[in-house]
Amino acid sequence: MKIVFMGTPEFAVPSLEALVKEGWELKLVVTQKDKPKGRGKKIQFTPVKEKALELGLEVFQPDSINSVESIEKISAINPDFIVVVAYGQILKKSILEIPKYGCYNVHASLLPKYRGAAPINWAIINGEKETGVTIMEMDEGLDTGDMVLSKAIPIQDDDDAISIHDKLSILGGKLIVEALNGIVAGKLEKIPQDHSLSSYASMLSKDMGRINWNRSAESIINLIRGLKPWPSAYTDYKGEKIKIHKASVTNEVKDGACGEIVEVNKNGIYVNTKDKKIVLEEIQFPNKRKMTVEEYLRGNSIEKGIVLR
Numbered sequence: 001m002k003i004v005f006m007g008t009p010e011f012a013v014p015s016l017e018a019l020v021k022e023g024w025e026l027k028l029v030v031t032q033k034d035k036p037k038g039r040g041k042k043i044q045f046t047p048v049k050e051k052a053l054e055l056g057l058e059v060f061q062p063d064s065i066n067s068v069e070s071i072e073k074i075s076a077i078n079p080d081f082i083v084v085v086a087y088g089q090i091l092k093k094s095i096l097e098i099p100k101y102g103c104y105n106v107h108a109s110l111l112p113k114y115r116g117a118a119p120i121n122w123a124i125i126n127g128e129k130e131t132g133v134t135i136m137e138m139d140e141g142l143d144t145g146d147m148v149l150s151k152a153i154p155i156q157d158d159d160d161a162i163s164i165h166d167k168l169s170i171l172g173g174k175l176i177v178e179a180l181n182g183i184v185a186g187k188l189e190k191i192p193q194d195h196s197l198s199s200y201a202s203m204l205s206k207d208m209g210r211i212n213w214n215r216s217a218e219s220i221i222n223l224i225r226g227l228k229p230w231p232s233a234y235t236d237y238k239g240e241k242i243k244i245h246k247a248s249v250t251n252e253v254k255d256g257a258c259g260e261i262v263e264v265n266k267n268g269i270y271v272n273t274k275d276k277k278i279v280l281e282e283i284q285f286p287n288k289r290k291m292t293v294e295e296y297l298r299g300n301s302i303e304k305g306i307v308l309r
Contacts, residue, residue, distance in 0.1 A: 002185065004079045004099070005064070006030040010047040011169045012085035015106050018173035019083065020055055023178070027077045030060045030070075032088050064293065066092045074098055074144040081180060084138060085172065093140055101183055104136040105145070108165075109135060110152055112198035116141035120168065121161050122201040125226035130154050133165060133172045135179040137190060144198075146190035148178045160225040206231040209243075213308060215258030217249045219278040232284075235259075236309040237302075245290050246282035253277070259308040266294040269302055 002025045005016055005075040020026055037044040045053075054058050059196045064069045068131035071094050074082070082103040084091065106267050109119035111134040132152035139145040153167055179265070180189035209231045213218055224247050232243040247268075254272040255262055263270035268279035284290035293302070 001025060001080045002027045003076060003179075003180075004028045004030065004077060004082045005048075005052075005085075006087040006091075007048045007085040008032040008088045009086050009176055010108075011108065011165060011172070012048050012087075013051045014169045015085045015176050016048060016051055016055075016173075018177050019180075020057075021241075022177045022181075023179075026055075026057050026076070027079060028060055029057045029076075030062070030087065033061050033063070037072055055151070065089045066095060071095060071098070075222065080184075082213070082270065083176060083177075083180075084098065087146040091138060091143075096138055096140065104148070104176070104183075105136045105138050105143070106176050106177060107134045107136055107143055108172070109201070109205055110150055110195040111147055112195060112284055115198055115203040116203040117203040119201040120164050121204055121226045121253045122199075123226075124164065125222050126156060127141075127222050127275065128155055131168070132167050133175050134173050144193060144305060145189050146169045146192050146194070148183065148188045148190055149175055151175060158230045164229050165217035167168065194239060204231055209233045211235045213271065213273055217273040217278045220273055220278060221247055238306060240286060243290070244280055244282075245284060246277050247280045250277045257307050261302065261306050264297070264302045264304055266297065268293045271308060 003019060005026055007016060008031050018160045023262060029048060031048040034043050036042060036044050037171050049059050073096065075098055079099045081101050082099045084287055085106040091103060105215060109123060110132045114122055132150055135148050136148040137145045137148060140250050151171060153171065155164060179188065207250065209227050211223065211233050224244050227233050228245065234241050234243045246274045253276055258274060260272045261269055262272060262277060268281045269279050270279050280293060282292050283296060
């Protein structure tokens, strides 16, 4: 069975590895163009390209997956499946119709909820108690195709977007292998999505990270957890933008203005919200590394009574 694999970020790597380990014939790996990264702007391979080259697979990086060149190259392979995992471009009908069994996507949510670019982040921001992976046959819509397999996992209180990303990427690798085997064996039923239950997980932006201290403690904590590692939740302290990397809710009710720093000790910075106090445990000042509050206080101070904005 021949597969064309399309993926770009780290999330897609476990799926690529799982298919190779299972013995599927990976004829081509398609990934986005390499981009400059870091202060030196050095060109860096995508994570999928790095893994594909390590595995000795052919890599193809077109400007457009829907170009004549792409269509001709993929058609010449005559693949049984195209597997797509966070590739980063929309596939048109001319590509979707190429493989014998169809194009299948590993999507990091329990569809039809959280279609779109950032399903992991929005599930956490919105306070969901579970998420998961759905294997979906792709159509021309945005994550609207029929589902063939899904599995849920709980979102624990100490989970954030980084930990859920890692859990779902591994789960995605297991499920795509199970799904393809089931499709070939004729054992999986295609289940249409209930579009009335859909929700859209839009792309993240820097400005959405500003904390509104007039909101509930739980919603603020969910924002902090959901925006890791980028763009990060932040607040203003005496004119400086501080990123908040880790925080937790206390059982103490608010005592003063929303956003007011009411206590500072080695455990963290205690701040009022709409209902309870939260404790900021890991922070990052501009041009500084992130550190625990205990580390920061060894050579610096945080002023009690300041109202964060």
